[in-house]
Amino acid sequence: MRRLPVNLLIGGVLVALVVAAAMLSVIWTPHPYAAMDIPNKFAPPSPAHWLGTDQLGRDLVSQLMVAAGNSMMVALLAVSIGAVLGTILGMVAAARGGWTEEAIMRLSDLGFAFPTLLFAIMLAAAFGPSLTVVVVAIAFINIPTFARVARAAARQVWHRDYVYAARAAGMNRFAISRDHILPNIAAPVIVQATIEFAVAILTEAALSYLGLGAQPPAPSWGRMLSEAQTLMYLAPQLAIWPGLCIFIAVLGFGLLGDGLRDLSDPRLGQRRSHD
């Protein structure tokens, strides 16, 4: 019965827009995204090329759509891996306590202190730049974030009476984590994942901008930006459109995450149950 938070609504619409474009790009784009048409370079917007073409005459809309797909895929993979590993670590820390918890949390502090960029550059130096490197780098830095969120939430649930009741029943820590802890910490973890998704899109764009991520001809918003940089005065629209896409996607997921958090805020819940 509660009104949906405004940020959830706006975020949802923006995210739906980006996701729809990305999914559509799999089966259809106005033009093949890599098709060059050099005589037609820097074309202005027209019925054939809605946003015009770039310095090689490639259709901008098609590139942006495929790039959206790449961004989504990288963010989805990286955040999922980070969330799963981080949540498991956080739950183990909360369940075992003692030195295990101490070790996991100190290690995750260490992970927090490690700059993503530096880590990605090291990976790229070792394995060559690719989207895989980007995924691994983003996933890695996400682990401590989720470990911390999961542990904080799990510790609270471990002190609920129904967990004591499960312990009194003779349930072991693994079964309790599976039956009670995980379902009851899912909300904060999902909220965090949505927010991290926005950060991941931005990070992917940054890494690709630096040439550590998507390699030509695979389009990426970040790489499109970096290529457009030298042409800023000649064709500023080439930088504006991918920039706007990044802005919309990050804003969309950020708002969605905030909205979900508002929705699952315990204080709102309390107010609802108050008679």
Add this chain to the structure above:
Amino acid sequence: MIDLTDIHVDGPAGPLLRKTSLSLAAGERVGIVGESGSGKTLLALSMMGMVSDQLTVGGAISVEGRDMTNAVEADWRHLRARRLSMVFQEPMSALNPLRRVGDTVAAPLIRHQGYTREQARARALSLFEETGITDPERRLSQYPHQLSGGQRQRVLIALALACDPALLIADEPTSALDAEVALRITDLLVRLSRERNMALLFISHDLAAVSRTTERIIVMYGGDIMETGPTRAIMQAPHHPYTKGLLAARPKLWAPILSTHGKRRLPTIPGSVPPPQDLPRGCRFAGRCPVEMAHCATERPALIHTATGTAACHRQTADGAGGQS
């Protein structure tokens, strides 16, 4: 002092407080007893103009001769800053943990009554003394976590008294406290009411606490008044079957020991309080009542006079003696 006429509160799922009339005289100590969902807190909040915006309030209300029926929030705020005060159950969450308790008490004096800092401090000190706070001078500069539960509740009472209210509403003020401490808080409330000729509305689920504190009791159930009357009379000879059940169901300290049959089962009221949308249209107690009649569930009984007060029970009208089984 305060008059409520046909006041009622409706929620999205139906009425939460049925049409009720009630008045309090200056200096009178009245208790509202009820279980969860009885509407006792709603009734109190409607006297303070503090019912949530999501609920609709109807009926007429006047405070000290002033009609507040169509009052706006600013009028209520004005009144709450000067004539009406409230004390809540949880003394910890009602105090700002980052503020010295002396400053908490002084702030409204400076703001609403134009006291200087020194005057406000002196007044806070005298309020602390009046409410029996030990070592009041030192307490002024302490933080809430440095005080015990009982001392915190006293601070809240001091805060409530700062505006010299004509009515103090205390909503479960002793429920979070240990028995001995609770006893001293109720004694304090009685003393303050007498000394200041201040009306006291004491709300609790605890019949014992209410009976210690008040002269008159209102028994509520399911958003309706079941019975009213002088405290002593209600505790000794209740008329309404709900009040009777409630009194009988209380565990007694001595009865089990004096009993020769070992551990005896306690008398109970069968069933449980239905959620608001499932309450019967007639008497709210229908369905759980031991002396229920056919029309009880469909016709709402009016509050009629008994030997000692009033009761809303069809039995009362049927056989005059009232609720005999």
Add this chain to the structure above:
Amino acid sequence: MSQTQGTAHPILSVEQVTRRYRLPRTTLFGEAPVLTAVKGISFSIGIGETLGIVGESGSGKSTLARLVMGFEQPDEGVVRFDGYDLARLTPAAFRIARRGFQMVFQDPNGSLDPRRTVGWSIAEPLRAQSVPLSEHPARVAEVLEQVGLRPDYAKRFPHEFSGGQRQRIAIARAIVMRPRLLVADEAVSALDVSVQAQILNLLMDLQDELGLAIMFISHDLAVISSICDRMIVMRHGEVLEEGPVPTVISAPRHAYTQALLSAARLED
């Protein structure tokens, strides 16, 4: 209603138990302050007996419940259930021993997982103790009836029930393994008066039916008096007084007990 009183064949015996908590440090280099919640406490509960533990907030009575339930280990002393030192059992043996002692909590809203059906929660001890799955529905239905609820309630979720009904569900879960000792920590304190009496009666009925011993923790002397055979008065982690309920209430020896009683007497 027990014939076996006190120490003859105790189902639970708590011997010289002490429990300390390290509090958060207040200075950077100083020793962390220590709170002794329970100080060298000893008592025992006979088969089918109800022992009341009365004390106010901070008396250590809830710590005692956690120690007896094995949620925490004592720093000193021994908790024996049916003669076995719980701290010396292997994890597997401890899990089996758990069938014998179960707990009912204060807040019926918090003791049931809101995301699980009532039947799922009641069957949890059965799963933990590897009772064959085929027996679960019948056992769940049986205990639901024993606590005065309809067997088909098993399919519903906790939020569909009132506080009193939830406490019945929690009791059903506690008795599903047919324990010999029930630890009830303020089990009726959060309930409305009319419901409180129902739950106290239910506990007494179950005790007669199943021969349960009950460790009944409460701050309310009248409640203790209604249900207990013997009682202990606790304050600041120590036992001040112990004895049969009628004796303690009619002739309290300790000044603190007298003060508690005079507060309670005014209520009668």
